[in-house]
Amino acid sequence: MGAPFPFDFPLPTAFYLTLYLATLVIHVAFMNYVLAGSAYLAAFAVRHGRDSNRLTDHPLAGPLRDWMPFMLSAAITAGIAPLLFIQILYQRQFYTANLLLFHRWMAILPVLIVGFYLLYLLKSRIIGEASFVWRIVVGCGAFACFAFVAWSWTENHLLSLNESAWSDQYASGRLFFRDPELGPRLAVWFTGAFPTMATIVAWQWWCLARLGRPVPATANQSCTRLALSGLATAIASAAWYVENLAPELRDQLVSSAYRPYLAAALVGVILQAAGWLAGRNQAGLQRGRLVLISAGWLLTVVGVSVLREGRRLAAIDVTALYDLHADAATVGGLAVFLVFAALNAGLIAWCLVTVRRGVRNQAP
Amino acid sequence: MPDSLVFPYYPINDFGPAMKGMVIGGLGIFHVFLAQFAIGGGLLMCYLEWLSQCGKSPDARRFVDNFFKLLVLISFVVGALTGVGMWFTSIQVSPRTIGLMVGEFHWIWAIEWTFFCLEIVSGYAFYRYGERLDDRSRLRLLAVYSLAAWFSLFWINGILSWQLTPGSWVETRNVWSGFFNSSFWPSLIFRTIVSMTIAALVACVVINTMGALDRAARTVLINQSARLLTPMLAMPLLGLWYFASIPADSRAWALGANVPMMMFLVLSIGMSLMIGLYAVFGLIRQKLYVNGATATLLCSLAFAATAGGEFVREGVRKPFTIRETLYSNSIRRGEVEALREKGSVTDDPYPLRHADALPSDQLRLGAKVFRFQCSVCHTLDGANALVHLAGAWSTEQKRVNIARLQRTKTFMPPFAGNPEECEALVQYLEWVVADSPTTWPVSDDRAVLARIQQGLQEAGTQPGEMFTHPARRESR
Numbered sequence: 001m002g003a004p005f006p007f008d009f010p011l012p013t014a015f016y017l018t019l020y021l022a023t024l025v026i027h028v029a030f031m032n033y034v035l036a037g038s039a040y041l042a043a044f045a046v047r048h049g050r051d052s053n054r055l056t057d058h059p060l061a062g063p064l065r066d067w068m069p070f071m072l073s074a075a076i077t078a079g080i081a082p083l084l085f086i087q088i089l090y091q092r093q094f095y096t097a098n099l100l101l102f103h104r105w106m107a108i109l110p111v112l113i114v115g116f117y118l119l120y121l122l123k124s125r126i127i128g129e130a131s132f133v134w135r136i137v138v139g140c141g142a143f144a145c146f147a148f149v150a151w152s153w154t155e156n157h158l159l160s161l162n163e164s165a166w167s168d169q170y171a172s173g174r175l176f177f178r179d180p181e182l183g184p185r186l187a188v189w190f191t192g193a194f195p196t197m198a199t200i201v202a203w204q205w206w207c208l209a210r211l212g213r214p215v216p217a218t219a220n221q222s223c224t225r226l227a228l229s230g231l232a233t234a235i236a237s238a239a240w241y242v243e244n245l246a247p248e249l250r251d252q253l254v255s256s257a258y259r260p261y262l263a264a265a266l267v268g269v270i271l272q273a274a275g276w277l278a279g280r281n282q283a284g285l286q287r288g289r290l291v292l293i294s295a296g297w298l299l300t301v302v303g304v305s306v307l308r309e310g311r312r313l314a315a316i317d318v319t320a321l322y323d324l325h326a327d328a329a330t331v332g333g334l335a336v337f338l339v340f341a342a343l344n345a346g347l348i349a350w351c352l353v354t355v356r357r358g359v360r361n362q363a364p
Numbered sequence: 365m366p367d368s369l370v371f372p373y374y375p376i377n378d379f380g381p382a383m384k385g386m387v388i389g390g391l392g393i394f395h396v397f398l399a400q401f402a403i404g405g406g407l408l409m410c411y412l413e414w415l416s417q418c419g420k421s422p423d424a425r426r427f428v429d430n431f432f433k434l435l436v437l438i439s440f441v442v443g444a445l446t447g448v449g450m451w452f453t454s455i456q457v458s459p460r461t462i463g464l465m466v467g468e469f470h471w472i473w474a475i476e477w478t479f480f481c482l483e484i485v486s487g488y489a490f491y492r493y494g495e496r497l498d499d500r501s502r503l504r505l506l507a508v509y510s511l512a513a514w515f516s517l518f519w520i521n522g523i524l525s526w527q528l529t530p531g532s533w534v535e536t537r538n539v540w541s542g543f544f545n546s547s548f549w550p551s552l553i554f555r556t557i558v559s560m561t562i563a564a565l566v567a568c569v570v571i572n573t574m575g576a577l578d579r580a581a582r583t584v585l586i587n588q589s590a591r592l593l594t595p596m597l598a599m600p601l602l603g604l605w606y607f608a609s610i611p612a613d614s615r616a617w618a619l620g621a622n623v624p625m626m627m628f629l630v631l632s633i634g635m636s637l638m639i640g641l642y643a644v645f646g647l648i649r650q651k652l653y654v655n656g657a658t659a660t661l662l663c664s665l666a667f668a669a670t671a672g673g674e675f676v677r678e679g680v681r682k683p684f685t686i687r688e689t690l691y692s693n694s695i696r697r698g699e700v701e702a703l704r705e706k707g708s709v710t711d712d713p714y715p716l717r718h719a720d721a722l723p724s725d726q727l728r729l730g731a732k733v734f735r736f737q738c739s740v741c742h743t744l745d746g747a748n749a750l751v752h753l754a755g756a757w758s759t760e761q762k763r764v765n766i767a768r769l770q771r772t773k774t775f776m777p778p779f780a781g782n783p784e785e786c787e788a789l790v791q792y793l794e795w796v797v798a799d800s801p802t803t804w805p806v807s808d809d810r811a812v813l814a815r816i817q818q819g820l821q822e823a824g825t826q827p828g829e830m831f832t833h834p835a836r837r838e839s840r
Contacts, residue, residue, distance in 0.1 A: 070488050070492075073440055073441075073444065073484050073488065074484060076444055076445065076448065077444065077477075077480050077481055077484045078481075079448075080448065080477050080480060081474065081477050083448070083451065084466065084470055084473050084474060084477065085470075087462075087463065087466045087470075088466065088467065088470055091459075091463050091466075091467075092372055092374075095374060095455050095459040095463065096374060096375060098452065098455045098456065098459075099374055099375045099376075099377060099455065099456060099459065100375055102377050102456070105452070106449075106452060106453070106456065109445055109446070109448065109449045109452065112445050113441060113442055113445050116441045116445070117441065120437065120441075166375065166713075166714075167713055167714060167715065170375040170714045170715070170717075171714075171715045171717060173717055324467075327467065328467050328470065331467065331468055331469075331470065331471065331539055332471070332538065332539040332540060333469070333470075333471025333472055333474075333475070333539050333540075334471050336471065336475060337471045337474045337475050337478075340475045340478050340479070341474075341475075341478045343478075344478040344479060344481060344482045344512075345478075347482050347486075347508055347512075348481060348482055348485045348486075350508075351482075351485050351486045351489045351505060351508060352485070352489070354489070354497070354501045354504065354505060355489045355492075355493045355497070355501075355505075357501075358493055358496055358497040358498065358501050359493055359496060361498070
């Protein structure tokens with residue numbers, strides 16, 4: 001590997017890798033919001049659940065509770081595209097891991113449905129009128145559902161990388177796969193989700209302020225505190241993860257192919273931290289600062305996603321897959337996809353503009 | 365050449381007494397019903413919103429807002445997740461089928477994904493802000509939602525209909541030849557009408573829950589919603605068009621050659637007919653009121669009709685999952701010959717889970733052959749069990765019928781193993797029928813293997829034929 005990722009791969013492989021990662025990053029934004037948001041709401045319910053008004057008025061819990069069902073919908077919908085491209089890139093690995101985990105893997109679907117309805121319940125008036133215990137059950141239940149899904153995905157991913165374990169895993173009929181990377185990996189994803197969630201909530205408050213809605217004075221401080229704590233724990237988790245990696249895998253992450261992405265991830269963390277710290281004492285959320293934080297977030301997530309791919313590519317013989325990728329690239333439909341992608345992106349923008357105009361007209 | 369064949373073996377799971385087709389079929393029917401509810405729901409709401417804005421239905425706006433909430437709570441949650449579930453279940457049942465579908469049609473799925481995104485954004489925008497928008501914006505937003513939902517049907521319909529009628533794709537491998545196949549249009553129009561039907565029937569249930577409206581207002585809304593049932597009148601013609609567009613042998617399965625399939629078809633037609641007659645004469649002509657219980661019953665009939673129709677659609681593809689290309693047991697047509705020489709499970713890296721329970725290597729081989737070639741459609745002694753289907757055959761009948769499988773039943777794929785594997789499978793079945801004794805003699809008579817070999821050769825490696833398909837004729 002000499003050139004930076006993905007330029008050392010044949011064009012079809014590089015193309016599908018890029019598409020996979022681009023769509024994965026979109027999914028990660030929404031998925032992080034749901035994972036961190038549900039964790040926050042669960043903790044909030046335990047700590048402040050006795051006061052039903054706080055769940056609505058709090059600068060973080062309020063918008064989270066309100067937006068979580070939509071964000072989960074968006075996370076699932078956005079997840080379809082990387083799920084599609086992973087089947088082109090690593091079909092045998094992905095399918096085999098799915099099959100080996102069997103019922104355990106399929107369980108993510110009913111669990112997600114339960115989690116979805118718990119989010120709606122959390123948003124409803126019913127839960128405001130319910131007892132403190134019910135608020136805790138619903139809040140913690142929703143988080144438990146999404147934590148289970150995160151754990152299952154991580155385990156599935158790790159099993160897909162360990163071809164030598166497949167035969168034994170099948171023979172044993174085990175529905176769990178233990179791997180030393182599991183804990184640190186989950187920790188990186190989970191803690192890294194909080195800065196993403198804080199950034200999105202900050203943008204939500206900024207949009208509401210532009211529409212003339214009152215923004216709580218503590219919104220900025222709450223987002224800042226959560227984002228900085230998330231960044232600090234994510235860095236610690238990443239160190240734990242790297243510490244647990246085999247030396248050859250560590251070398252892979254700092255090889256010339258992946259060094260730019262490692263640098264991008266670190267620069268992104270610095271930009272995010274700088275952005276949050278710079279405005280920590282300010283009353284409002286400024287657009288320039290949020291753009292800086294978001295740019296930092298994008299750099300970090302792209303960098304980390306590529307490093308994650310580097311870890312995968314180190315574990316499998318990707319050269320054996322080149323012909324499959326080249327075959328897939330000969331299939332027609334790309335041009336039509338691009339046309340509809342542009343058209344539908346335009347229509348989505350139109351929907352947002354229409355709604356904004358409608359809400360503005362209604363605003364006092 | 366056999367040695368050059370690299371067969372992609374996957375671990376195969378045992379679903380216990382349930383047939384794998386029952387699992388994917390069960391989820392599929394549920395998902396199709398919900399997805400069609402969402403599609404028809406969009407069309408219905410556009411229509412009622414338009415009536416409301418024209419002043420022809422004073423309560424329609426309130427209904428649209430109520431109905432949309434139900435749609436978001438059901439379709440956006442369970443509908444969306446069962447959609448993802450269809451992918452995951454397909455992987456569990458036949459990874460090679462879904463792998464081939466994704467390989468050939470990933471851009472179509474990617475296009476569909478852009479419509480999902482539009483559906484989610486426009487849907488939630490309406491759900492959240494619809495009540496605050498002006499009339500024009502409301503109608504336009506609903507129209508965008510409805511368009512996005514319908515287009516998701518348009519794209520997936522091309523892929524699903526391709527599985528049965530791949531048309532010239534078999535020769536050209538051109539994605540658009542496969543997509544716009546012979547059953548594409550009848551299937552699309554039929555499904556659109558089914559979507560409208562489901563939405564109208566669910567609407568009748570929802571209207572009955574709107575306690576704020578008096579009976580007269582509810583009757584008006586029910587009769588207006590029922591107008592979406594009118595296109596059901598075209599269903600018989602569309603059904604005939606669809607049947608004319610599918611291969612002759614598939615048509616024959618549904619029309620009598622396969623009794624369960626015919627029964628499901630009759631069930632589906634019967635249910636649709638009952639709904640259609642009630643709709644046309646009761647709701648549209650007589651303008652009757654339909655209460656919540658009756659509306660729920662009609663919805664149940666629609667669900668049963670959908671289930672029957674989907675069962676037939678899946679069933680008539682036999683012995684393929686992708687017509688002319690991939691057999692139900694995930695073996696490609698072109699691989700049968702090589703697997704017969706090399707042995708179908710020779711390179712299978714996955715061991716048996718309970719190998720010690722089997723008294724000989726021959727039975728272990730038979731169990732592996734069963735797992736690889738049969739278990740996708742059959743269980744050992746549960747649903748569609750081999751023990752029930754072939755248990756009464758004599759040993760020699762088993763040998764002959766399995767070696768010439770595609771001639772025994774033309775909806776079965778050819779046996780894709782060598783004579784030793786065929787005999788191992790026969791012995792395995794005999795052993796299971798004999799209640800799995802702890803000892804079992806090994807059958808290694810060369811004359812038996814020679815007879816099986818002869819049977820395999822006489823049957824050939826091509827699929828069985830009730831009628832000759834042009835593509836098959838050419839491939840010989």
